[in-house]
Amino acid sequence: MGHSKETTLAHGGNQQGYQEKHTGAVNPPIYLSSTYHQQQLNEFGDYDYSRSGNPTRDQLEVAIAKLENGTAGFAFSSGMAAISSAFMLLHAGDHIVITKDVYGGTFRCVTQLLTQFSIEHTFVDMTNPVEIEEAIQPNTKVIYMETPANPLLQITDIRKVVQLAKNNSCLTFLDNTFMTPLHQQPLDLGVDIVLHSATKFLSGHSDIVAGLAVTKNQELAASLKFVQNTYGAILGATDCYQLLQGMKTLEPRFTRSVSSAIKLAEFFHSHNEIEHVYYPGLHHHPGSSIHAKQSTSPGAVLSFVLKDHVDAKSFVEQLSIPVFAVSLGAVESILSHPATMSHAAMPAEEREARGISQRLFRLSVGIENEEDLIEDFKNALTVKAGVL
Numbered sequence: 063m064g065h066s067k068e069t070t071l072a073h074g075g076n077q078q079g080y081q082e083k084h085t086g087a088v089n090p091p092i093y094l095s096s097t098y099h100q101q102q103l104n105e106f107g108d109y110d111y112s113r114s115g116n117p118t119r120d121q122l123e124v125a126i127a128k129l130e131n132g133t134a135g136f137a138f139s140s141g142m143a144a145i146s147s148a149f150m151l152l153h154a155g156d157h158i159v160i161t162k163d164v165y166g167g168t169f170r171c172v173t174q175l176l177t178q179f180s181i182e183h184t185f186v187d188m189t190n191p192v193e194i195e196e197a198i199q200p201n202t203k204v205i206y207m208e209t210p211a212n213p214l215l216q217i218t219d220i221r222k223v224v225q226l227a228k229n230n231s232c233l234t235f236l237d238n239t240f241m242t243p244l245h246q247q248p249l250d251l252g253v254d255i256v257l258h259s260a261t262k263f264l265s266g267h268s269d270i271v272a273g274l275a276v277t278k279n280q281e282l283a284a285s286l287k288f289v290q291n292t293y294g295a296i297l298g299a300t301d302c303y304q305l306l307q308g309m310k311t312l313e314p315r316f317t318r319s320v321s322s323a324i325k326l327a328e329f330f331h332s333h334n335e336i337e338h339v340y341y342p343g344l345h346h347h348p349g350s351s352i353h354a355k356q357s358t359s360p361g362a363v364l365s366f367v368l369k370d371h372v373d374a375k376s377f378v379e380q381l382s383i384p385v386f387a388v389s390l391g392a393v394e395s396i397l398s399h400p401a402t403m404s405h406a407a408m409p410a411e412e413r414e415a416r417g418i419s420q421r422l423f424r425l426s427v428g429i430e431n432e433e434d435l436i437e438d439f440k441n442a443l444t445v446k447a448g449v450l
């Protein structure tokens with residue numbers, strides 16, 4: 063019998079067979095052992111070497127597989143390690159159709175690394191099925207999605223893309239970092255591999271860098287296991303422990319952050335100094351109804367554009383609560399400036415054309431008191447309007 067997600071999370075994925083057998087310890091022991099004593103010549107135990115398998119990592123991998131309704135989970139040293147390892151399932155001559163609004167590190171991997179191995183790609187507007195269909199070639203093996211995308215929260219219709227992929231015998235990969243397995247379960251919608259930067263909401267405390275991959279396809283699970291062991295970008299036992307601890311509170315953290323994000327989105331939307339708000343929870347947001355059909359909340363990340371007369375520099379300086387930094391998904395709210403942070407490497411004209419202007423900010427809402435957050439933003443915006 064399956065438990066609800068928050069119950070699974072609260073117990074760190076603990077289940078029969080994974081509780082600590084000798085002492086019943088509630089927290090999993092951190093198995094700091096690279097190698098394992100073998101009892102017999104020619105007879106090996108469950109573990110032989112920690113790149114291939116580690117009991118602490120196993121517990122995390124079982125937990126994420128359960129949460130995503132998959133059968134096999136894999137823990138990597140970063141979100142990018144998980145994503146690059148999944149791309150290692152491809153061969154020279156294969157082709158990827160990928161969203162043009164993809165995370166910057168994934169963009170770099172596809173455009174600068176995979177091309178060295180003759181793995182080709184076409185960027186598409188993933189919100190446009192006609193464009194996707196036209197990009198599919200006989201050698202297309204993977205359609206790669208990220209939804210909501212960064213930083214404008216564009217929504218991909220997961221079911222539609224999965225159908226297109228199946229019609230053309232392609233696999234689908236989906237970066238589920240923004241929604242977490244709590245509020246979006248892509249494997250249930252037919253996606254083949256779900257990827258996470260566990261650095262973000264899953265760990266939740268801006269402390270570790272980690273990545274996860276999950277599938278329920280046995281063949282893909284075996285291939286991912288092979289890549290994980292061969293490429294070797296595994297997550298260390300201590301970080302596995304820390305990630306499991308973070309995941310235990312995912313439900314209360316994420317629920318709180320989402321509820322504050324909804325209020326903040328409404329606040330920004332009705333504020334005079336704000337030009338536009340990007341958030342799947344607002345009715346005017348393109349794809350909001352599609353998002354509602356495939357996710358159970360609008361998430362905890364939103365972006366907004368300051369009006370021309372608001373001085374962006376002093377706006378940031380007036381704020382006292384959010385951390386001004388890259389990254390997202392933590393207990394503390396994080397305000398980012400995509401034009402000079404995540405998208406700094408993109409040529410200015412390309413950035414502007416995509417709507418990533420100097421006045422665009424992305425906010426990952428934390429678990430602070432929502433009234434405090436609203437007051438803080440109100441103050442930063444009011445001061446600017448008043449003084450100028």
Ligand SMILES: *Cc1c(COP(=O)(O)O)cnc(C)c1O
Pocket residue numbers: 140141142143165167208212237239240258259260261262271272273
């Ligand atoms: C941060 C992030 C990544 C990369 O993860 P790392 O853990 O930083 O390697 C990938 N996708 C999305 C959507 C992200 O936000």
